[in-house]
Amino acid sequence: DAGVIQSPRHEVTEMGQEVTLRCKPISGHNSLFWYRQTMMRGLELLIYFNNNVPIDDSGMPEDRFSAKMPNASFSTLKIQPSEPRDSAVYFCASSSGSFSYEQYFGPGTRLTVT
Amino acid sequence: DAKTTQPPSMDCAEGRAANLPCNHSTISGNEYVYWYRQIHSQGPQYIIHGLKNNETNEMASLIITEDRKSSTLILPHATLRDTAVYYCIVRVNYGQNFVFGPGTRLSVLP
Numbered sequence: 001d002a003g004v005i006q007s008p009r010h011e012v013t014e015m016g017q018e019v020t021l022r023c024k025p026i027s028g029h030n031s032l033f034w035y036r037q038t039m040m041r042g043l044e045l046l047i048y049f050n051n052n053v054p055i056d057d058s059g060m061p062e063d064r065f066s067a068k069m070p071n072a073s074f075s076t077l078k079i080q081p082s083e084p085r086d087s088a089v090y091f092c093a094s095s096s097g098s099f100s101y102e103q104y105f106g107p108g109t110r111l112t113v114t
Numbered sequence: 115d116a117k118t119t120q121p122p123s124m125d126c127a128e129g130r131a132a133n134l135p136c137n138h139s140t141i142s143g144n145e146y147v148y149w150y151r152q153i154h155s156q157g158p159q160y161i162i163h164g165l166k167n168n169e170t171n172e173m174a175s176l177i178i179t180e181d182r183k184s185s186t187l188i189l190p191h192a193t194l195r196d197t198a199v200y201y202c203i204v205r206v207n208y209g210q211n212f213v214f215g216p217g218t219r220l221s222v223l224p
Contacts, residue, residue: 004157033211043158043214056211091157099210101148105157 004106006092012112018080021109024073025094033093033103034067034077043091049075082113117141117204123219126196132189134218136202139183144206147178149187150214151198158201158214161187192222 005024013019025032033048047057049069057067064083069075079086089110093103119137126132138147148163162169162176164185169176175188189196201217 042216043152045211045213048211093157101146101163102160103158103212105159108155108157 004092004094004104006090006106006109008109009107010110010112012114013082014114015083016081017113018078019082019086019111019113021077021090021092021111023075023077023092023106025075025092026104027073029094029096029104030072031095031097031100032069032075033095034075035091035093035105036088037091037108038088046077079111082111084113087111087113117145117213118202118215120200120202120215120218122216123221125221125223126189126192128194128222128224129191132187132192132196132220132222134187134189134200134202134220135184136187137184138202138204141182141204142206145204146206147176147182147185148203148205148212149174149176150201150203150212151196152201152217153195153198161200192220194222194224196220197222 007022031050034046035043036046037043046059047067048055052069067077089108091105091108093105095103146163146165149161150158152158161173162171164176164178178185199217199219201214203212
């Protein structure tokens, strides 16, 4: 299995631009999680899906952030418009079951907003 | 509010056992102890979890005190590749998400 796949691995954009991060979970996993990691705040859960349905988006910082999961093999996290404070590493993780003991993390997308 | 307390950093000599402590004095009866680690520039990786009995797998051993207020993750023969941030997390097995604290930065030295 290829594991969780994220793209792009690195993204540099200017303030005000739209950014879309992509994630392909492990085949057969029915739960998907988006995390953000910064030096100041550590690793934070933004949103998670179960069977393609958003269950808890309380970690999404504001309306500029949105996430979708149109099917079991693909999810996006969109930031529009982006701001410098959105600069972080964004991780996608998947698991078999919402509260499985083991979440499998992707390699992350390092986002820099200038 | 943090449920666990870990030292910010530790060093360990290569080939020796690394013992990483975690304090979770307010743990509830139905909460498990989980350990994840994050190697530089990678996503976190699951290591082990337990409720009250000691656990061992191919990666590590988890020792939980009888009163469950603290635990120790043991890497029996640390290698340079074990250099990472180690997170101790407490949560019920179902019904909660993982909340990652700052963890312990373990440096394995040659």
